[in-house]
Amino acid sequence: MKQRRRTSIVAGACLVFCLAASVVTLHGTDKLRPQATIEDVLFVSSPKVLKRASLGYDGLLADIYWTRAVQYFGWRHYNESKSYNLLAPLLEITTHLDPHLVVAYQFGASFLAPAPPGGAGQPERAIQLMEYGIQNNPDDWKLYYDLGFVYYMNLHDYKNASDAFARGSKVPNAHPFLRLLAAQMAEHAGDFDTARMLWSATYQNSQDKQIRQNAIEHLRGLRVDEDVTHLQEAVTRFGARTGRLPASITELATAESLPGIPADPDGHPYKLMSDGHIEVRSPDDFSFATKGMPPGYKPVTKFHYGQP
Amino acid sequence: MNARIGYIASNTFREAVRDRVLYNLIAFAVLLSGAAILVGQISIDIEKLVVINLGLTAVSLFGIVIAIFIGIGLVSKEIEKRTLYTVLSRPVRRWEFIVGKYFGLAGTLVVNTFFMAIGVFAALFYVSHKFVRADALILVALYFIVLEFLIICSLALLFSSFSSPLLSAVFAFSLFVVGSFAEDLRGFAGMAHGLTRWLATGAAYLVPNFSAFNVISSIAHEQPVAAQLIWHNTLYALFYAAMALSGAVLIFERRNLK
Numbered sequence: 276m277k278q279r280r281r282t283s284i285v286a287g288a289c290l291v292f293c294l295a296a297s298v299v300t301l302h303g304t305d306k307l308r309p310q311a312t313i314e315d316v317l318f319v320s321s322p323k324v325l326k327r328a329s330l331g332y333d334g335l336l337a338d339i340y341w342t343r344a345v346q347y348f349g350w351r352h353y354n355e356s357k358s359y360n361l362l363a364p365l366l367e368i369t370t371h372l373d374p375h376l377v378v379a380y381q382f383g384a385s386f387l388a389p390a391p392p393g394g395a396g397q398p399e400r401a402i403q404l405m406e407y408g409i410q411n412n413p414d415d416w417k418l419y420y421d422l423g424f425v426y427y428m429n430l431h432d433y434k435n436a437s438d439a440f441a442r443g444s445k446v447p448n449a450h451p452f453l454r455l456l457a458a459q460m461a462e463h464a465g466d467f468d469t470a471r472m473l474w475s476a477t478y479q480n481s482q483d484k485q486i487r488q489n490a491i492e493h494l495r496g497l498r499v500d501e502d503v504t505h506l507q508e509a510v511t512r513f514g515a516r517t518g519r520l521p522a523s524i525t526e527l528a529t530a531e532s533l534p535g536i537p538a539d540p541d542g543h544p545y546k547l548m549s550d551g552h553i554e555v556r557s558p559d560d561f562s563f564a565t566k567g568m569p570p571g572y573k574p575v576t577k578f579h580y581g582q583p
Numbered sequence: 584m585n586a587r588i589g590y591i592a593s594n595t596f597r598e599a600v601r602d603r604v605l606y607n608l609i610a611f612a613v614l615l616s617g618a619a620i621l622v623g624q625i626s627i628d629i630e631k632l633v634v635i636n637l638g639l640t641a642v643s644l645f646g647i648v649i650a651i652f653i654g655i656g657l658v659s660k661e662i663e664k665r666t667l668y669t670v671l672s673r674p675v676r677r678w679e680f681i682v683g684k685y686f687g688l689a690g691t692l693v694v695n696t697f698f699m700a701i702g703v704f705a706a707l708f709y710v711s712h713k714f715v716r717a718d719a720l721i722l723v724a725l726y727f728i729v730l731e732f733l734i735i736c737s738l739a740l741l742f743s744s745f746s747s748p749l750l751s752a753v754f755a756f757s758l759f760v761v762g763s764f765a766e767d768l769r770g771f772a773g774m775a776h777g778l779t780r781w782l783a784t785g786a787a788y789l790v791p792n793f794s795a796f797n798v799i800s801s802i803a804h805e806q807p808v809a810a811q812l813i814w815h816n817t818l819y820a821l822f823y824a825a826m827a828l829s830g831a832v833l834i835f836e837r838r839n840l841k
Contacts, residue, residue, distance in 0.1 A: 330763040331793060332797070332799065334635075334803050335633075337636075338632055341626060341627075342626040345625070346626075376804075382627055
């Protein structure tokens with residue numbers, strides 16, 4: 276009995292020690308080969324083969340591939356990667372396995388369309404994905420909205436954006452704003468108002484916290500872009516009138532009869548630089564603003580998985 | 584059902600419970616609760632989908648594995664342990680033994696599925712905090728899964744009546760895989776010509792067609808299932824299981840047990 280007990284203790288200790296040693300060794304191997312992770316490998320790239328291999332359990336496999344696509348995008352986005360080679364194939368597999376997984380089209384397009392590091396910079400693949408989604412879910416008006424969104428925001432193709440919104444407006448139970456967007460797009464493409472309308476619609480039509488936060492960030496960025504554009508025009512007018520640049524933002528506000536010192540969405544007054552440029556005080560607080568940034572400023576990437 | 588079949592069935596059920604078959608429920612519970620918690624953290628907007636897809640897939644796969652691995656041993660184990668002779672020396676006919684075993688295994692799987700279904704609904708409630716009318720469709724998927732089990736049980740028993748456990752497992756599992764491709768096989772038959780067409784068509788209708796039973800994905804998207812499909816699948820499963828069971832009885836009746 277004593278002998279058997281001793282053997283058990285030795286074997287148990289040996290097991291624990293060897294397990295720990297193998298984990299440590301593997302950890303070391305991973306450090307030696309940081310790029311050799313399974314993350315960048317798609318062993319089976321054909322959606323048709325995978326669908327067959329799923330033995331009918333394609334719904335679960337689609338969920339797994341969708342989660343993998345989210346993780347792939349999230350990790351690369353977090354690391355500010357410039358290449359997202361596997362993203363489109365992962366989304367293609369996901370949507371072929373489950374053509375009714377609407378969330379994969381909606382978010383997938385917003386992963387694919389924006390330029391790196393915000394996204395994969397593949398708006399054409401995003402369009403393909405959305406069209407495939409519409410083909411399989413023709414009664415889902417949100418897909419038309421997202422398609423128009425990609426055309427508008429990423430490709431600046433206002434005609435196709437208008438067409439997508441118009442197509443969506445004909446779907447039964449479509450939200451009335453699609454018709455409005457189609458008309459707005461045709462008349463005022465590229466306006467701040469149109470962009471604001473799109474982001475407001477995104478905010479209102481999502482229950483997802485991060486998407487709503489993302490829409491807010493974009494609306495803040497748009498407001499900065501619009502303010503800076505107007506203030507820059509005011510500086511030009513001031514120069515034309517007086518032959519010099521305004522000495523301060525206060526002088527500019529007084530000369531233009533503005534109601535107060537112009538401020539950004541956080542309430543911080545805009546800065547007038549010595550060369551006449553308008554800048555925000557805290558550029559990092561407006562990650563999606565394209566104007567009012569210091570020269571050479573690189574925006575801090577924030578992890579927003581919503582639309583660009 | 585005569586009393587002797589009932590006794591054999593209840594003994595088969597008890598034996599399965601004694602073999603700790605229902606322990607798979609623990610693995611199922613861990614899998615489902617883990618997925619329900621984890622998926623919300625690592626994926627986007629598919630918590631409910633995953634609970635339904637994973638839950639029903641697990642119910643199906645666990646059940647198929649149980650059906651195959653218990654079914655293949657139902658007859659051979661009795662012969663090996665020589666308990667079959669004790670049973671057959673009493674006024675029990677061979678066909679009653681086979682049918683009783685079948686009902687015992689099917690009953691085990693129904694009970695197992697019942698507990699797993701409770702787990703699926705509990706996980707669903709955990710992620711959605713409420714039930715909606717469309718959730719009732721899950722019951723249809725569970726019913727189809729049970730129908731699938733009826734077929735698999737009968738096949739496992741059929742193979743068990745003449746083959747060794749290992750070969751029975753291989754045959755039953757292969758037939759399950761081939762049955763999942765039955766629609767493709769029929770498509771292939773449609774494209775073929777001459778004798779190949781006849782052979783392929785024959786094979787397509789001979790193997791069990793499991794693809795019609797798999798509605799998990801569409802139910803996860805709250806798409807309704809046609810009442811006709813429920814009716815057709817029920818009839819098909821009953822006919823197919825009865826056919827395989829008849830085959831098992833035929834073979835077992837003629838088998839030399841000396």
